[in-house]
């Protein structure tokens with residue numbers, strides 16, 4: 001599934017966030033990267049001291065991911081949710097302006113995005129006794145489940161391009177990618 005010799009797009013990203021002006025912050029509501037899920041299986045983030053990453057908790061509150069020295073933060077992604085039949089939910093996370101005592105620093109991010117090999121079909125591992133015990137939630141009929149390649153290309157192509165429709169109730173932006181509802185949380 002994550003075979004070193006197979007074709008796929010597992011990658012490492014190194015990213016620097018520079019402090020923004022008050023004008024930029026007010027135009028973007030202090031959101032640096034909108035709420036989203038990553039599309040691979042897991043993402044490994046090196047914990048680093050300038051807080052900015054938040055996750056959306058099931059109670060609807062955004063919570064800071066606290067820095068722990070030398071720790072790794074692991075996010076489950078879409079592929080993990082599909083393969084585990086919903087047992088592991090893709091983490092909804094965002095990046096916002098750091099708390100006031102940490103503003104003014106350049107923030108470094110180092111991320112490892114593990115993505116299943118291109119030819120892996122994202123169907124639940126229904127032979128797993130754990131999933132059988134907890135129940136399997138399918139997002140697609142197995143016959144229509146996308147491969148990792150189709151899913152990652154769909155999600156990548158959609159970045160910044162699609163016309164997002166604001167959902168009436170809560171202001172969450174939504175789009176369909178290969179028949180699956182993808183949400184962007186502000």
Ligand SMILES: O=C(O)CCC(=O)C(=O)O
Nearest residue numbers: 038045053093095109111
């Ligand atoms: O900067 C961060 O801590 C997270 C970045 C992120 O979520 C992403 O690049 O997908």
Ligand SMILES: [Fe+2]
Nearest residue numbers: 036037038093
């Ligand atoms: Fe992310």
